Amino acid sequence: MRILHTSDWHLGRSFHREDLLAAQAAFVDHLVETVAAERVDCVLISGDVYDRALPAVDAVRLCNEALERLAALTRVVLIAGNHDSARRLGFGSALMDAAGVHVRTDFASVGEPVIVGDAAIYGIPYLEPELVRHPWDLGERSHAAALTEAMRRVREDAASRAQRSVVLAHAFVTGGESSESERDISVGGSSQVSASVFDGVDYAALGHLHGAWRITDRVRYSGSPLAYSFSEDKHVKGSWLVDLREDGIEARFVEAPVPRRLARISGRIDDLLADASYEPFEDRWLQITLTDPRRPSGAMERLRRRFPHALVLGFEPEGGGTDGARTWSERVRERSALDIAGDFVAEVTDGPATGDERALLHEAFEACRRKEALV
Numbered sequence: 001m002r003i004l005h006t007s008d009w010h011l012g013r014s015f016h017r018e019d020l021l022a023a024q025a026a027f028v029d030h031l032v033e034t035v036a037a038e039r040v041d042c043v044l045i046s047g048d049v050y051d052r053a054l055p056a057v058d059a060v061r062l063c064n065e066a067l068e069r070l071a072a073l074t075r076v077v078l079i080a081g082n083h084d085s086a087r088r089l090g091f092g093s094a095l096m097d098a099a100g101v102h103v104r105t106d107f108a109s110v111g112e113p114v115i116v117g118d119a120a121i122y123g124i125p126y127l128e129p130e131l132v133r134h135p136w137d138l139g140e141r142s143h144a145a146a147l148t149e150a151m152r153r154v155r156e157d158a159a160s161r162a163q164r165s166v167v168l169a170h171a172f173v174t175g176g177e178s179s180e181s182e183r184d185i186s187v188g189g190s191s192q193v194s195a196s197v198f199d200g201v202d203y204a205a206l207g208h209l210h211g212a213w214r215i216t217d218r219v220r221y222s223g224s225p226l227a228y229s230f231s232e233d234k235h236v237k238g239s240w241l242v243d244l245r246e247d248g249i250e251a252r253f254v255e256a257p258v259p260r261r262l263a264r265i266s267g268r269i270d271d272l273l274a275d276a277s278y279e280p281f282e283d284r285w286l287q288i289t290l291t292d293p294r295r296p297s298g299a300m301e302r303l304r305r306r307f308p309h310a311l312v313l314g315f316e317p318e319g320g321g322t323d324g325a326r327t328w329s330e331r332v333r334e335r336s337a338l339d340i341a342g343d344f345v346a347e348v349t350d351g352p353a354t355g356d357e358r359a360l361l362h363e364a365f366e367a368c369r370r371k372e373a374l375v
Contacts, residue, residue, distance in 0.1 A: 001117045003166065004035060004254075007207030008224035009044035010083065012059030015285065021058055021227060023259035024309040027225040028066040031239070035073050038241055040252075042116045043070055046207030046222065047081025047126055047170030049089060059141040071100050075116050080105040080125040081182055081207055102214045105167075107132050111153030119164045119202070120243060122154045126170040126208075132348050147171055151197050164202040164244055173197075173206055176213035176221050181229035184337065195219045202244055211235050218249060225256045230287040230312065233262040260285050260309065266316070269296045273306055287312040293319070303340040337365055 011024055035043060070076050078101075080086040090105035095158035102114040106125030127146040132138065138145045147169065158165040172191045184191075193217045198204040203239070204219040210232055212223035222239050224232075240254040241360055263281050265272065266289035270280055290299060292315075300313050341361045345353040353361070364371050 001040045001041050001073045001164075002039065003039045003044055003119075003203070003205075003242045003244070004031070005044045005046065005203075005206070005220065005222045005242060006031065006225065007044075007170075007222045008048040008081070008210055009045070009063075010048055010051040010226075010228060011063055012056045013051035013228055015228060018285070018311065021062065021244075022258070024258075025062055025228055026257050026259065027068070029060065031066070032069045032073065033130040034239070034241070034254055034259075035070060036059055038177055039103060040241070042077060042119075043075065043083065043120065044166070044168050044205040044219045045078035046121045046168045047079050048207060048224075049078060049081070049375040050084050052083060052090065052229060053085035054157055054366055067096075067101050072253055074100075074254070075114075076101045076241075077114050077116075077121050077123055077168060078103055079168045079207075082126045082128075084126075086125060095154045098106040107150070108135075111157045113157060113165075114160075115163070120158060120161050121166045121167050121178075122157070122168070123340040124150045124154070124167060124169040130359050137260060143171055144197070147167070147193050147197050155200060158201070165200075166244070167198060167201050168206045168207070169198075170206060170207045172228050173219065173221075175200055175219075176206075176209040177211060180210060180231040181224075203249055205240075212238065212240070217251075220251065226259065227262055230262055230264055234262055235354060237257065259300055263287075264289070266291055267297055268292045279305075282307055286310040287314070289314040289316050291318045291319050293317055293343075338362055341365075 009024065014020055023340055026271065049063060065190060067076060067362050080089050090103055093103040093105065095104055101254055105125050107125060107127055110124055111122065113122045124147070127143065129141045129143055129146050133141050138148050140151060154167060171193050172270050173195050174192045198219050202218065206219065206221045209221045210224040210228060211221065212235070213221040218303060220240055221309060222236060223235060225237050227233065227235060227237065236255060238259070240251050241254050243250040260299055261284045264287045265281055269290055269292055272288065273342040290296065290313070295315050300310065324353045338358070338361055342358060343355040348369045
């Protein structure tokens with residue numbers, strides 16, 4: 001049996017204000033062509049189909065077109081990710097089952113497989129720890145506890161079947177590396193989960209991280225089909241083509257089309273504008289960091305005469321000078337929402353947030369997260 005594992009389409013997302021819908025449509029074309037050429041038995045989409053809970057109309061239209069085209073060729077199983085609205089993505093799922101598109105967004109149905117060929121395919125949508133803790137009577141609020149219980153249900157059902165088992169899940173599994181474009185899920189409890197939670201299944205098709213990580217031979221991330229941050233400039237984007245064999249699996253990575261390559265360059269502005277060695281970067285989306293002792297005037301306008309696709313400009317003067325303040329995005333990079341809010345409290349009160357204040361902020365973020373998950 002042959003499956004194609006993809007995830008994290010983030011339909012409707014832009015890249016530093018550059019519209020990516022055409023590039024996402026080109027990926028859909030590539031995916032459909034691959035399914036037809038490789039005679040794929042089932043496409044697995046492991047969450048974050050959309051970039052937000054209320055996607056734009058054009059993003060919904062592209063998703064609808066993609067699923068129609070795939071359903072004409074093969075079966076499809078997809079799950080909700082942390083960016084998706086489970087209720088909206090799951091609308092009409094019972095009707096779509098009849099068309100061979102199996103949308104799994106409800107945690108209550110975890111452990112109920114989709115049977116494709118001789119494989120039982122289990123969809124585990126993104127599990128918000130606070131939302132499943134009481135219904136599942138979990139001893140703690142964490143992603144590990146939620147996913148462990150989900151896999152217990154999967155194993156219980158799989159034990160009653162003489163079939164191979166495949167799992168889709170959307171989570172942060174230890175062994176992969178995050179980028180700047182994934183939404184932080186640590187507020188909902190400790191975010192990382194051990195790969196051992198998937199022991200015993202033939203293949204675990206993961207979503208959430210945007211790199212194509214091989215955690216183990218049977219546990220993999222496909223990554224996003226496009227780069228959504230400059231931290232992904234070294235990623236190779238695509239999907240896993242996986243053959244389930246009697247003696248194990250055989251996986252091959254199928255590269256996706258690249259709309260425009262990314263790069264990060266740095267130097268003094270006069271060198272960047274004159275040095276011939278920078279010629280290969282003239283057609284790329286660029287993040288440029290200037291190292292001049294003083295911030296040059298009209299820098300972005302001057303740089304775009306040579307690099308018309310420059311999108312992000314930073315300033316780090318040689319010698320660690322302080323002439324240019326860091327941008328907001330640079331100051332908050334890799335910091336949690338709770339830490340940023342704590343900094344705000346410290347700024348306006350002339351003192352660090354107390355334990356009670358941080359607990360109140362945490363409760364507020366949790367309430368927002370639960371509300372978003374129910375949208």
